[in-house]
Structures are given as C-alpha cells and as structure tokens.
Amino acid sequence: MKNPQQGAPPASGAGGRDELALVHPRDRQAAELAMARAFRSGVPQIITCRQRQADGRYRAAPFRAEPAYGAAVPVAPLVQEPGERWTEAAALGETAAAVEAAKVIEAMHGAAFAFDATGHFTYATPVAQTSIAMTLDDLNRRLDGPSFIEGGNLGWKLGVHPDDYEAAATQLRHCLRTGEPFNFEYRVLRATGAYVWHRFTIRPTRAADGHITGWYGVGLDIDVYKKTEAALRDSENRLRQLIETLPAMVYCARPDGRPTFRSETLRRFIGLSVEEGEQLGPAPLGPTLATIIHPDDLPEVQAHYRRCLGSGELYSRRHRLRRADGVYRWVQTRAAAMRNGNGDIVQWNGICIDIDEQVRAEEALSTAQERLARAGQAASLAELSASIAHEVNQPLAAIVANSQAAQRWLAAVPPNLERAAVVVERIVRDANAAADVVGHIRALFQQGDGQRESTPYRALVAEARALIAEEAARRGVRLVLEGGAALPPLVIDRVQVQQVLVNLMRNGMEAMEGVAGPRDLRVRIRRAGTTVRTEVLDRGSGIAAPERIFEPFFSTKVAGMGMGLAICRSIVEAHGGRLWAEAHEGGGARLVFTLPILEAAP
Amino acid sequence: MSAVSGPLAGKPVAAIVDDDRRIVESLVELLESAGYEARGFASAAGLLAAGLADLQVLVTDIGMPGLDGFALQRRVAAARPELPVFFISGRDGFAGDPRLARARGFFRKPFDAIALLGAIEAAIATNEEEDKT
Numbered sequence: 001m002k003n004p005q006q007g008a009p010p011a012s013g014a015g016g017r018d019e020l021a022l023v024h025p026r027d028r029q030a031a032e033l034a035m036a037r038a039f040r041s042g043v044p045q046i047i048t049c050r051q052r053q054a055d056g057r058y059r060a061a062p063f064r065a066e067p068a069y070g071a072a073v074p075v076a077p078l079v080q081e082p083g084e085r086w087t088e089a090a091a092l093g094e095t096a097a098a099v100e101a102a103k104v105i106e107a108m109h110g111a112a113f114a115f116d117a118t119g120h121f122t123y124a125t126p127v128a129q130t131s132i133a134m135t136l137d138d139l140n141r142r143l144d145g146p147s148f149i150e151g152g153n154l155g156w157k158l159g160v161h162p163d164d165y166e167a168a169a170t171q172l173r174h175c176l177r178t179g180e181p182f183n184f185e186y187r188v189l190r191a192t193g194a195y196v197w198h199r200f201t202i203r204p205t206r207a208a209d210g211h212i213t214g215w216y217g218v219g220l221d222i223d224v225y226k227k228t229e230a231a232l233r234d235s236e237n238r239l240r241q242l243i244e245t246l247p248a249m250v251y252c253a254r255p256d257g258r259p260t261f262r263s264e265t266l267r268r269f270i271g272l273s274v275e276e277g278e279q280l281g282p283a284p285l286g287p288t289l290a291t292i293i294h295p296d297d298l299p300e301v302q303a304h305y306r307r308c309l310g311s312g313e314l315y316s317r318r319h320r321l322r323r324a325d326g327v328y329r330w331v332q333t334r335a336a337a338m339r340n341g342n343g344d345i346v347q348w349n350g351i352c353i354d355i356d357e358q359v360r361a362e363e364a365l366s367t368a369q370e371r372l373a374r375a376g377q378a379a380s381l382a383e384l385s386a387s388i389a390h391e392v393n394q395p396l397a398a399i400v401a402n403s404q405a406a407q408r409w410l411a412a413v414p415p416n417l418e419r420a421a422v423v424v425e426r427i428v429r430d431a432n433a434a435a436d437v438v439g440h441i442r443a444l445f446q447q448g449d450g451q452r453e454s455t456p457y458r459a460l461v462a463e464a465r466a467l468i469a470e471e472a473a474r475r476g477v478r479l480v481l482e483g484g485a486a487l488p489p490l491v492i493d494r495v496q497v498q499q500v501l502v503n504l505m506r507n508g509m510e511a512m513e514g515v516a517g518p519r520d521l522r523v524r525i526r527r528a529g530t531t532v533r534t535e536v537l538d539r540g541s542g543i544a545a546p547e548r549i550f551e552p553f554f555s556t557k558v559a560g561m562g563m564g565l566a567i568c569r570s571i572v573e574a575h576g577g578r579l580w581a582e583a584h585e586g587g588g589a590r591l592v593f594t595l596p597i598l599e600a601a602p
Numbered sequence: 603m604s605a606v607s608g609p610l611a612g613k614p615v616a617a618i619v620d621d622d623r624r625i626v627e628s629l630v631e632l633l634e635s636a637g638y639e640a641r642g643f644a645s646a647a648g649l650l651a652a653g654l655a656d657l658q659v660l661v662t663d664i665g666m667p668g669l670d671g672f673a674l675q676r677r678v679a680a681a682r683p684e685l686p687v688f689f690i691s692g693r694d695g696f697a698g699d700p701r702l703a704r705a706r707g708f709f710r711k712p713f714d715a716i717a718l719l720g721a722i723e724a725a726i727a728t729n730e731e732e733d734k735t
C-alpha cells in the first residue's frame with residue numbers, strides 16, 4: 001500500500017486524543033472535525049494534515065479518525081490492491097478543474113469527487129472512499145457492456161440501493177449528455193452495510209469554449225431528514241386514519257368559523273367538501289349552514305355558533321343535519337377552540353355525532369310516557385267518578401228502600417206511625433248525607449280550581465292539624481307533628497292538599513276507634529330527593545290489603561267515605577306525587593304521599 | 603201474601619248483608635214492612651256465624667271487606683243450593699260479570715224497592731212450587 005501523494009501509509013494509526021497531540025496546531029481543528037465526523041457517521045475518516053515526526057519536525061501525513069464506537073459497527077475494510085490509485089487518477093486530463101472544485105468541497109464536507117465527461121472518476125476523497133469502502137478503481141470498474149454513457153454500468157452501481165440505481169443512472173446519463181446539473185437523492189451502501197439516503201449534487205466544469213471538461217460533486221447524508229419525513233408522513237397517515245375511522249364526523253374551521261377541513265365521513269354525509277361549500281358563498285355562517293342545517297334549527301344554531309366564535313366558549317348543540325340524500329338526521333355537534341401560546345384562537349375543532357336513533361327512541365319514550373300519564377289521569381278520573389257515584393248511591397238506595405217501607409207502614413191497617421216516624425227520620429238523615437257528599441265534592445273542586453301557589457308546607461300541615469284538633473280531642477287522639485322545619489315552599493293547591501291531610505288524619509283517627517292503649521296519630525314530614533314525603537301513622541288495627549284500600553268500594557268503615565282515599569289519590573297525582581299505604585312496624589297503618597319540589601313559577 | 607203460607611210456620615225469613623249500615627237498616631225496614639222476618643248483617647262472616655238453616659232468601663252486597671258477595675254466594679250454594687240469592691251493588695263494574703248469573707237476581711243501587719220485593723216474593727213462591735212437586 002502506498003499513498004501516491006505522501007508516500008506514507010494512509011492509516012498511520014487510530015486517530016484519537018493521543019494522535020491529536022501530534023497534529024500541527026493549525027491543522028488541529030480539521031483533525032477534530034474528522035474525529036467528529038467519524039463519531040457521527042460510524043465510519044473512519046481520513047484527512048491529510050501536518051503531524052510531528054520522531055525527529056520533532058512536522059510533515060504532511062494521513063490522519064485517520066476512527067469512530068469511537070467502532071466495535072459495535074462492523075466496517076468492511078477498504079481493500080487497496082498493490083499499485084492501485086488512492087484518491088487521484090494518474091492522469092487528470094481535462095478534469096483538473098473539476099478535481100480542483102472537488103477539493104474545495106472536500107475542505108468543507110470531507111466527501112467529494114470528480115469525474116470526466118463520460119462519467120469516469122478521476123478523484124474521490126478518502127472520506128468518500130472509506131465511507132463506501134470503494135477505491136477510485138472500484139468505482140470505475142466496468143461491470144458490463146458498453147460505456148456508462150451508452151447504458152453500461154460501472155462499479156459504483158454496487159454501492160447504490162438496487163431500487164434507486166436505474167433512476168439515478170438514467171438521470172446521470174441524461175445530465176452527462178445535456179450538461180444539466182444533477183440533483184438526485186438515492187440510498188448509498190455504506191461501508192457499515194447500511195443503506196443511507198444521500199442527496200447528490202453534481203455540477204459540470206466548462207472550458208472557455210463552453211464544452212464540458214468534467215464534473216464535480218458531493219453526496220450529503222440526508223438519512224435523518226428522510227427518516228423524519230417518512231415518520232411525519234406515517235404519523236400524518238395514522239392521524240388521518242384515526243380521524244376517518246372515529247365513530248364521529250370531524251371538521252376544523254378558522255377562528256372566524258370558515259371551514260378548513262372536513263373528514264371524509266362528514267364530507268360524504270353532507271355531500272359537500274370544504275371547496276364545494278366555499279362556492280356556495282363566502283360567509284362562514286351563511287350559505288353552507290343554511291344548506292345543511294334544518295330550517296327550524298338554523299336560527300338557534302347560527303346564533304349559538306356566532307356567540308361561541310365571539311367568546312371562545314365550547315359550542316355544543318343538538319340539531320338536525322341534512323344528509324346528502326336530503327334526509328335530516330339528529331346530530332350532536334361539539335366544537336372547541338384551539339389556542340396558541342398567547343391564548344389567541346387559531347382554529348376551531350369540531351365533531352359531529354349522528355344521534356338520530358337515540359333521539360327517535362327518546363321521542364318514542366316520551367310519547368309513550370305522555371300517553372301513559374293521560375291514561376293514568378283518565379283512570380283516576382274514572383275511579384273518582386265511580387267513587388262519587390258510589391258514595392251518593394249508597395244513601396240513595398237506603399232512601400228509596402226506606403221510603404217504600406214508610407209508605408207500607410203508613411198504608412197498613414192500622415197505620416204503624418211509630419215505625420213510619422223512625423223510617424222518615426232515617427230518610428232525612430241519609431238524604432242529608434248524600435247532599436253532604438255532593439256539597440263536599442263541589443267545595444273541593446270549586447275552591448281548588450287549579451290555583452297553585454308557593455306555600456310553606458309545614459304551616460299548611462299545622463293548619464290542617466288545627467282544623468281537626470277538636471275532633472281529635474273528642475276521640476282522645478294525640479296528634480303529633482314531626483319534622484318539616486327546613487323544607488322549601490311547595491307549589492300546590494293549598495285547599496286541595498289540606499283536604500288530603502285532613503282526610504288522612506281523620507282516617508287514622510277512625511282506625512284507632514275502639515283500640516286500647518295510647519292513641520297517637522303521627523304526621524311525619526321530610527324531604528326525600530326532589531319530593532317532600534308526608535307519612536300519617538296510626539296505631540289502629542292496620543290494613544289487611546294495603547293495595548286495595550284505594551279501590552272505590554273498598555270501604556272498611558260502616559259510615560262509608562271509601563271515596564275519601566280515591567279523591568286524595570287524585571289530588572296527589574294531579575300534583576305529580578304518589579299516595580300509597582303500607583303496614584308499619586309498630587302496628588297500624590302508614591299512609592304516605594309525596595309532593596314534588598318545583599321551582600316556583602315566575 | 604203467599605209467603606205467609608209457606609212450609610215453615612210464621613213469617614218467611616230474609617237475610618241482608620251489607621257493610622253499609624244504612625243499606626242494612628233500610629232493607630230490614632222494607633222487608634219487615636212487607637211481612638218478612640228480616641235479619642241484617644254487616645259482614646258475610648256475621649251471617650255464616652248466625653247460620654243459614656232457616657233462611658228463605660238472601661240479599662247481599664258484592665263489594666265488602668273480608669268475604670265479598672261472590673264468595674258468600676259460593677259458600678251458601680254449597681250448604682243450601684236451593685236458597686235464592688240476590689246481589690246488590692253500587693258499583694258499575696259488575697255489569698256482565700258471569701258470576702252474577704249464579705244469583706237469582708242483581709240490583710244496582712239505587713234500586714227500585716218494589717221491584718226487589720217482587721223478585722224476592724217470586725223466588726220464594728217458585729221454591730215452594732218445586733217443594734210441592
């Protein structure tokens with residue numbers, strides 16, 4: 001091995017810190033750069049620089065910088081046959097100018113080369129050669145057939161990725177013929193065995209008459225950029241796929257609301273791309289919205305969207321969106337502002353989800369609930385009118401039978417006046433009872449008249465207790481009112497609800513008639529979620545069939561008024577509450593009703 | 603009054619069952635004024651406790667706590683299949699109820715007292731005719 005320039009071995013040793021000390025101070029920077037390149041590229045770098053010899057004098061000699069982690073990266077040795085040219089061809093011919101240019105580039109980049117007008121290399125820097133493990137002769141070796149420019153291939157083909165070679169060679173031949181500069185990117189087979197992307201820039205040198213005398217150029221490692229670019233492309237594809245496969249339609253808009261992006265799913269749904277939408281008109285809240293939003297929803301959507309664009313608050317709205325086939329479907333649209341570091345809105349990002357089926361299901365449910373409520377009201381009404389009829393029919397039946405009896409006692413011979421008098425007395429009594437029932441009901445519904453107002457509930461209960469306090473005292477019943485101190489006022493018809501309270505308390509007192517032991521009637525009030533729960537507990541004999549006592553004719557009392565509970569239930573249900581009965585642990589019955597806590601009407 | 607000439611000595615015996623005291627009172631009065639011995643009961647259990655043996659007719663309410671009129675009719679039919687039973691009720695819902703057919707008649711409150719008396723009288727007469735044959 002001999003170096004044609006220096007006559008010394010090209011690699012005198014591993015260029016490390018010790019060797020660096022021998023380098024002439026003015027060449028030291030170049031040596032350090034070579035070491036940095038070796039470190040970065042993983043291949044040895046060779047430069048020529050002045051180095052102190054054993055006799056203390058400086059002489060130009062090759063300085064070889066090894067990659068610090070060389071052990072991990074196998075580098076194919078650069079095999080230089082005896083007598084092989086090192087960097088420069090024996091005869092430069094017309095390429096002297098190109099070689100000079102290559103040497104300028106070498107000073108900057110390390111790697112550089114020059115070849116003649118036919119593509120025959122006359123110069124390649126040591127860095128270029130070591131990095132690809134090819135000598136000048138390797139590069140120029142004819143592999144097959146005609147000359148390179150005629151379509152033949154040279155040794156450097158082996159240092160190019162097979163997928164890239166044909167395009168690169170074709171382009172280079174084209175440049176050699178036309179003199180156009182060569183700018184091309186292809187993968188080079190490094191000495192490490194890895195293909196690495198390079199950007200090759202090759203320019204011609206010309207003689208005074210303009211004919212091309214040679215070419216010089218450099219291949220720069222752009223692997224990191226290529227890989228970054230590929231990663232970015234991958235990442236973008238993944239994001240696009242994510243957006244397109246999300247079970248939602250996605251869009252973006254400028255801060256003024258003008259659309260900039262629609263996912264394919266959204267584009268297909270509304271049948272309009274951003275560009276097609278633009279053609280409808282420029283205003284962000286104009287023609288496109290008017291085309292795709294249901295006319296009934298449009299004013300609210302526009303107003304809401306405009307408000308959000310102004311304030312930057314989250315936009316969230318349920319509306320109907322026109323599908324490309326003209327069918328309107330319910331969607332839930334949400335859009336949020338994306339801001340930069342200064343807090344300025346740079347974009348709006350929105351999603352739109354088709355919720356048509358849920359909305360339809362909800363509608364069906366609410367229709368069913370309405371029907372059910374109406375049916376319930378009708379049932380209550382039928383129950384109530386049956387109760388009223390029963391309450392009136394009972395005394396009427398007695399009156400008719402008694403009248404007939406009275407007639408018979410009077411028609412007897414001799415007339416039985418005594419019995420007739422008793423019967424007539426009963427007739428009067430029963431007729432009054434029937435009139436009472438009618439009057440009672442009339443009063444209830446006339447006074448009620450649906451007048452509901454905010455009413456302090458505990459005070460109302462206390463009032464009801466006062467109303468029957470005298471009756472309670474007469475029956476020996478102690479009335480106890482518990483709880484209800486901190487309740488919100490209820491929006492109720494006070495007359496009707498008081499009627500319910502009086503009725504339930506009277507029922508309880510009647511149930512305790514003839515019962516030994518303490519006769520306590522407790523009224524407990526407390527809040528239960530969004531309702532106020534009222535319990536009336538007696539210590540009577542209890543209820544054998546709690547679910548039946550609301551049937552209009554299920555009267556356990558000799559005096560009747562089975563109607564009372566049916567009316568109470570009607571009133572409570574008309575207020576949106578429930579009324580039911582249950583047995584309670586202490587013996588006796590517990591009548592419970594709830595009344596909803598409503599916002600007071602404005 | 604043909605009932606007076608029945609197989610049993612004295613007046614024909616009628617029972618009235620209703621949980622409304624006013625109905626019991628008025629029907630007892632009506633039947634007594636028509637020459638019956640009338641017995642009033644506030645519940646089916648009360649009647650069953652008193653016994654059915656010497657009854658010639660039963661008038662009972664349907665909707666009552668405890669044993670209702672239909673249940674009472676079944677008990678009575680088991681013990682005295684030939685005893686005529688009349689249902690009375692103030693409730694509309696029983697119209698067309700097949701159980702009504704098990705009784706000799708059904709009167710909705712308020713009912714025509716003369717019609718009820720006539721039906722009772724006819725039922726007792728029919729029973730006596732059958733007894734003779």
